[in-house]
Amino acid sequence: MQHFWVVGTDTDVGKTVVTTLLMCHLQRQGLNVTPYKPVQTGEVYENGYGYYYDTTMYEKHSLQKLTQEHINSYSFKEAASPHFAAQLEGQHINVETLLQRIQLLQESYDVLICEGAGGLFVPFDARNGTTLLDVIVSSKLPVVLVTRTTLGTINHTLLTMEALKSRKIDVLGIVFNGDKGSMMEQDNIQTILQYHPVPYAIIPQLQDFTQLLNHSVTHTTLFERLFPYESSIN
Incomplete structure (x- = not known):
């Protein structure tokens, strides 16, 4: 797989929204699917309870334990x-x-979905300059890129795509997240796809996460690229 x-x-x-959505689909x-967030930061405190948003979302919505x-x-x-x-806690990340x-x-699951942290050049180990992008290169796994549809997305997306392509990382497709359906957003999407005609999925801006999980991407060109067999039987 x-x-x-x-x-x-x-x-x-x-990224977490898309990771969770693909996991559930x-x-x-x-x-047998597992998400994997190698590094997460930012503990959230609510009602005296501390948790991490990303992994909590996985656990809350997963259909499997x-x-x-x-x-x-x-x-x-x-x-x-x-x-x-990591430095603030006297630790360092061992890549x-x-x-x-x-x-x-990869050996234990049908599908492994690794979720990045921030953008591609986020440092993991400042001592030797290792970034998330270096970890992706070493893992030899392809990527799905999540981007916005709003003003500024063309530049950010094209720069990210150039960084991936320059390191010969296979881009399986793009997810355009939070689309409100405006003319500008539609032009942003089409312009990006003109430069990089890859499989894609568009996720509209929805009111809550439950609505999002009910939003199907199984008939998009992105899902067909990821899992052609599963797409053909739906």
């Missing part, structure tokens, strides 16, 4: 770049540990 990364043009672009096909040690390797309290958040876990999960 296809294992891949979900990466974004920036932070808060919707694939689990409904009877596949997830194994805690399989969905995350490093969690840091400060909402900051991974390298700095080899992440790569070994990714290899193990």
